[in-house]
Amino acid sequence: MxxxxxxxxxxxxxGKDGRLTAYAPAAEGVLRWTETRPGGPEWSAPDLIPAPGILPYLCLAQGADGYVHMVGLRRKRLADGRTGTDVVYALQYQSGLAIxxxxPLGSPYPNDPALAEKIGLPSAVVDAxxxxxxxxxNAGGGVCGRSQVPSGKWNKWADFKGSGASGxxxxxxTADGLMELLAPAADHIMRWEQREAGVKFERADDIxxxxxxxxxxxxxxxxxxxxHFWHDAGDRTVRAWRESDDTPSELGNGAGTGPVALLRTPVDGYDCTILAHRDAETGRPALAAYPSEEESSGVSWTLTGExxxxxxxxxxxxxxxxxxxAFGTDGTLRVTxxxxxxxxxxxAWTRA
Incomplete structure (x- = not known):
């Protein structure tokens, strides 16, 4: 991996059949582990979904129909010696089956390979x-997007403007099917939102x-x-923010790396938000939970696994x-x- x-x-x-599937970028493709039956505990050996030229990065998006959209970035040598860059996606209809x-979705710069090579890694969502x-x-530090329409066809790349974005x-x-975009900059987070379904994005107030x-x-x-959740650029603690908040809330003192995993589910009858991240000091997974939207109740992080x-x-x-x-340092899938x-x-953690 x-x-x-x-x-x-x-x-x-x-998936639609109740089985969990884990995905990971690999050389020339995507590795996939699938539960052999709903609820486990056994998993299939990882199979490779070929994707020649794709970078070792993978974004996943799933809709209400259970279909899994895999989105990545592919680079290849052009006939003139320059590098071509395309956002690409593949669709999995059923757990464990062929895709x-x-x-190819191209890039915001179809006629300028040099600019296309500067775009960031893709993210994706599936609408209602x-x-x-x-x-x-995009190459200028703003955000560009391309959208599919219900017929399956694709609109052209749209430029939402902005500058200074990183990452x-x-x-x-949202639950109503309205999309929202965030992009971090040096001292603020840029934000775009849809006011109504089907309308263009509007720039909202920065965070x-x-x-x-x-x-x-x-x-x-x-x-x-x-x-919205993220790691602070300074101390790497987790912060949370909603549109009604004046300033973000700090969720405990556990510093982490990468994105924060999230899950909202009842625990003992209480509506809870569960968080997980990779601990910055030990490299181990860390878990936390608190009553949803009650950040003031406090959050404690618990290290678990290797x-x-x-x-x-x-x-x-x-x-x-x-x-x-989580994936162990040896590339194996670990599950608890x-x-x-x-x-x-x-x-106890097990190896798939």
Missing amino acids: DTSLAATTGWLLR RDWY EGSLHVFVR TVSASV PASAAPDSLTAERTGGNRLT PCVGAPALAIDARGRVVMA RQKDESGLALE
Whole structure:
């Protein structure tokens, strides 16, 4: 497994048949582990989904239909010796089965390979109609996006403007199907939102915070609200922010790396937000939970398992248990599940 580029989370997904699948970028493709039955505990040996020329980075997006969209960046040598850069995606309809071919979406600079080579790594979301939307940091430090329409066709790349962005764009969807984009800059976080379904993005007020590049994620935490999470660019602690907040909240003193894995689920009958990240000091996965939208209640981080690479992921399995997964330093998939008892105690980690 190649983790030389930015880490991502959200790589552990449950298919329509209830089985979990883990995905990881690899040389010339994507590695995929799938539960042999819903709820596990056994997993299939990893199979390789070929993707020649794709960089060792993978963004995943899943819609209500359960289909999994894999999005990456492909570079190849052109006939004139320059490097061609394309955002590409592939679609998996069912857990563990073959996927459709990788489809090129090009870049915001179809006639300028030098500028195309400067775009950032892609992020993606699926809207309420099942259409895929992809976003990249452009060569000027702003954000560009390309959207699929319900018929399956694609609109042209759109420029949302902005400047000074670093790292990957964070894309999320509200419960009403409206998309929101965040992009970190030096001393603020740029933000775009949709006011109504089907309308163009509008620039919203910046968030007064400095986020570490490639660490932004979001979760629906109540009603039509999104809460955004990231690691502070200075002390690497986790921060949380909603549109109603004047300033971000600090969630405990656990410093981490990469993006924050998120999951909203009941724990002992209470609506909770569960977080996981890679601990900055030990490299081990760390877990935290608190009542959703009650950041003032305090958050404590608990280390678990052995050192990992990239970022951990969270999901709910077919039995309703919280599942935490991470990749060991040897590239193996490690998994732990919630015990069948009250609270959020986890079982011993196992190798898939």
